[in-house]
Amino acid sequence: MSEVSNATNDPFFFILTGFPGFEASHIWISIPFCCFYIISIMGNTTILTVIHTEPSFSQPMYLFLSMLALTDLGLTLTTLPTVMPLLWFNIRKISFEDCFAQFFFLHGFSFMESSVLLAMSFDRYVAICCPLHYATILTSEVINRIGLAIICRCVLAVLPSLFLLKRLPFCHSHLLSHSYCLHQDMIHLVCGDIRFNSWYGFALVLLIVVLDPLLIVISYSLILKSILGIATWTERLRALNNCLSHILAVLVLYVPMVGLSMTHRFAKQASPMVHVIIANIYLLAPPVINPIIYSVKTKQIRQGIFHLFFKRQVH
Template identity: 80%
Template sequence: MSQVTNTTQEGIYFILTGIPGFEASHIWISIPVCCLYTISIMGNTTILTVIRTEPSLHQPMYLFLSMLALTDLGLTLTTLPTVMQLLWFKVRRISSEACFAQFFFLHGFSFMESSVLLAMSVDRYVAICCPLHYASILTNEVIGRIGLAIICRCVLAVLPSLFLLKRLPFCHSHLLSHSYCLHQDMIRLVCADIRLNSWYGFALALLIIIMDPLLIVISYTLILKNILGTATWAERLCVLNNCLSHILAVLVLYIPMVGVSMTHRFAKHASPLVHVIMANIYLLAPPVMNPIIYSVKNKQIQRGMLNFLSLKNMHSR
């Protein structure tokens, strides 16, 4: 399908694409994809439930982890409808309103994940470098303000991009190359000057892909400087082990994010399959892996899960 009429009686719409070259196997591909979505929803819901029901986890670090789980859950539920209806029922058409809404939430939750990881790095810095003042610095009120600031930051970052895209006309071909609405994918279909959009997108990429990781690196540099100057080797290993979950979560987010950005900007002529695989890894890896990382590495989360399961078993008897 090279050309798709851009209007009908219902209005403008877009056409989604599944896995290029594997359209006949979509029903089989849906099995592992559905499993990944299930793992993400169950894992993040479990993390949220355990933190909510376990009083010992009502600490700043776990409140930030709750924000991360909520963000991952939002990211999962944003792409789930269009991906699964395409793989299961071959429903490819999506209205422009639904596509722009998915665009907003998809990029908003993605940027929110980066912001939450940045906030978690600050939490680790305060906990390790200012342990005596940790509780007085990161109060519930302060954490609430940080959460509100993260939401405002992401909304204000994505809204201009949304408005800049909505004002532009689209070509007759409304065929997207993914099973969800990405900015990088939608901007290709515009029949007008997109320099302003490109510059804003580039500035946003610098803000998220460069500034946030840079600040995280600075926070860990200060942590290393602090523990190398005062702690014993055993204490250093303990501190690094406590930070390992966060470091892994950072890598799980930023490695695919950088990969997708580089692919769209510098490998435009690569196989469509490469773009689809990179985008799916970018959107599915953090929500799937973060609950696993924190469940495996964090003993307090493990104890909370055991306590939650034991209470559940007691109530069921």
């Protein structure tokens, strides 16, 4: 405790809390977290390897899936360097520079995940509503431009909040409530006027948490309208099944994201453990669950994984 107290007085460091009240159990808590990180890294790496080694996976759908896997991998590797050392070795100190870097990548990859899912909804819309023009609309050049637009959008969204926060003075206590540097957590330690930061954060919530899901809902409304026009139930179910993986991935991201945003804004008096649990679900669920969803629900991915790991036996 004295080490934490001394570090808290250091103006050049933040202190990560981890799981308040469960410090003695950190080594046991590290076991499921270690499993989650292994599943995420292995799952997303496998998806990327399968897509980029199989020539048949050159369709736009798989290129967007590789973007999603890259984003999930980036999100995992952003939180890993602070979470596991804290749980294993009780390393709580993080420098201002490292904390702001983690802040940038953490929120950047989080927003990128939302943007990729929005792009994937457009892919599903074109595939089902305009199947004859699918190859001509989603060309490699268009997909590259979409990928570049996603990166630019996320960088331009996060950078202003980074600079707005970095210019403000922090209070005497630099104790953060999580195992990583979240904007919602860091803003509470500021001594100065944060009204502009709060308004910008609210605008980002509207841009990401509201606008992206709204556009996804609109795209699926059009998809559903097109599916209802299909003659047979078998074809309707096949079309819906092609969207199921994406719908599950959308729910896995946005349900915890909305929960985290609402908790920080409207449930500030809730137990710190509630904030910690929701934040960890928000950051860990998509990278861990998405590879499982696409491996289970996408026949081509399952076959690609089987071929990747058992091709020597098959040959």
